[in-house]
Amino acid sequence: MDRRRFLTLTAATAALAGCGRWRGIALPIRVERPGMLEGHLLRDAARLPAPSAKVTTGTVILGGGVAGLGCAYKLKREGCDDFIVVTGPEPMGNAACGRFGEWRYPKGAHYLPLPSRESTHVRELLYDLGVIESGPFSEKPRFDEAALVHSPDERLFADGVWHDGLMPEPPDADTRRFFGLADKLKRRIGADGKKLFAIPVALSSNEPAWRTLDRQTFASWLAEHGYRSTRLLWYLDYACRDDYGAGIDVVSAWAGLHYFASRAGEAANAGAGAVLTWSAGLGEITGRMQDRVAAQRRDGFAVSLKETAAGVEALCAARSAGGWKTYTVHARRAVVAMPLHVARHVVKFTDDGADTSIPLPPQASWLIGNLHLEGFPAEAQGAPLAWDNVVYRGKTLGYVDASHQAVRAARPATTVFTSYHALGGQTPADLRRFLATASADALAGLLLADLETVYGWRLYRHAQALDVTVRGHAMPTPVPGYLDHPSLLALREADGKVLFAHGDLSGYSVFEEALWWGYRAAARVLDR
Known part of the structure; x- marks a missing residue:
């Protein structure tokens, strides 16, 4: 690269990191593309x-x-x-x-599942840092209550109403059958004496009968085994996009099952499925x-x-x-x-x-948007604001509330809603070309789509600024x-x-x- 082209790239990148205004309203938009210049x-x-x-x-x-x-x-x-x-x-x-006033907010990963028995490295670290208070290598360690996700932890927006949990209710036959299988797989041991699905992946069984699942997509495996429920398939696709950056039609069937069968951590002071999180x-x-x-x-x-x-x-x-x-x-x-x-x-x-x-x-592309709020927008009917908030069949992966873990008698004056979007629908190379030059308004439109579905223009009575983090190579799929x-x-x-x-x-x-x-x-x- 010659000096002129290098300086042009530097100037262009700096300009893209400036401010935009969303739909003509006074909402400053700051865009960061960490690592792109380097x-x-x-x-x-x-x-x-x-x-x-x-x-x-x-x-x-x-x-x-x-x-x-x-x-x-x-x-x-x-x-x-x-x-x-x-x-x-x-x-x-x-x-x-990052930080907005008293709140810090994530520019990437925002939670950690309870570490399973195989994840001794995670347990050691969390014990050192005081997140695990006692019994770090026991079946059910005791965790710092401030780090365990508070209730309500999850909700789903469907048909204009908020529902508790992320799975559409009531569970149908396919849903019960799939999660029954996942529970059995959590305890299955391969012929080599290792768990079929473990975290870290390197400690999983090498039993060929199960490793062959890595030869097909999760979608094809689900179809072969007769899973047809629209609600279940939506949820499995959502989960894969959340952890892998791509849906069930792209990811390996082994990876798809691993997501559900490897999460086996427990706590002495929390229920099954609890996670660790901070603002x-x-x-x-x-x-x-x-x-x-x-x-x-x-x-x-x-x-x-x-x-x-x-x-x-x-x-x-x-x-x-x-x-x-x-x-x-x-x-x-x-x-x-x-x-x-x-x-x-x-x-x-x-x-x-x-x-x-x-x-x-391939590397999946992600967007993370942190919307600074002065006060909270009025909620639709149903379940109250939770830590994780997802729109059924939405365009993004939902949003988390930075103030959720704060223990207070009343809501704080400010908060941050963090919106996640795993981009798909194009080749990774095409997506990265788009993200490299996309305007602040275009990125805001992608990140705020589900928030607008939930709150409409009520959202902008409280919005102060939007910080956008662009990760063109966020994670391998x-x-x-x-x-x-x-x-x-x-x-x-x-x-x-x-x-x-x-x-x-x-x-x-x-x-x-x-x-x-x-x-x-x-x-x-x-x-x-």
Whole structure:
């Protein structure tokens, strides 16, 4: 990329991050596209200034999302300080958060299911951070009441009325049959002694009879087994879009069943299906992790990584007053804790390391909108405002209320509604081209569609501003074949000077999976 084109891209990106006005009303719209400028810089091999500094350390962790912070946290916990974390273009990654007045709000992931027995890494972390108060490795740990989602937790808007829960009631025969199967699968053990469906995915059974489900889509499997209920199929599609960024006609049947059969965590002080949440979403947890390793953090992102006779050398870039500055990091080992579509532009092997040139699973695009509200819009009849609010057959995945977990005698004066939209209907490449240049108004229209269905113009009597976060490569989608994807298999097993740690290695992006790979990389560093 020449200098003129690079400066044009920089200016265009800055302009897109400005303000818009929704339908002519006084609603400032701020748009963020985290990582887009840096990602395009890597893609186009932009010319950068020569390094002005050199850092030497034992291990360099490239990426400050859940996996990178998890690796750093585990190293620190075990008494190892000989590492640094290069934060990447967006510290905390998909678990980042923002603030409006007294409220923090999520710019990505907003909840964590109760960790199952297999998720010992999650339980250890939550116990360290005080989220689990006692019995961290028991059948039913006791959790901090402030973190357990308060009632009412979920509601569904259908036929102009709010209903309790997200499944349309009453349950029909197909619905009872499917969830009866899911409950049985939660307890099923494969011939190899492992649970059929576990979190992390790496601990799931390899029994061939069940792994073959990864050869077909969830929709085709449901049709084969006679599931025809419109209400059930809507809900299963919604759940897949929520966790995987794509519907039942796209995701693997194994992944579709895994969503329901792997969620088996319990609590001594909460009912089945409870989740952990905070106003900041998972920014609450990643923020605490980040604080624990503050001394080892360095701003910037990796531009290239190569192996040397003594270990590895990473070239990193960071913003400066004059544009960019670069520095090199020399270490014995590197943990590549960045999305794999980014890693393929960064990692350069000199020996028989994993091949990052192999095509990767598709990446789903997401929008997250945080609507700042002064007061609350009047509600329709039925169930009261809940933590998670979903429109039946809606265009988005619904919205969460930032003030829901606050314990107060009366409603606060302000809040934030966070709207989620997993984009589909086009190829991932076409969607990303649209998102790269879409106007603030166009993005607002996508995010506010369901809120307008619920509240109409009443919404704008209270709206103060809308913050939009565009994630063009938000998460990998577990399409058929992802369990044995050759690139993922190779990167999972890499154990040389370069290690990989990211939720992408599991084929889909959730906190438990990303933390698992971060902890696993830390264990390999400590073993050496």
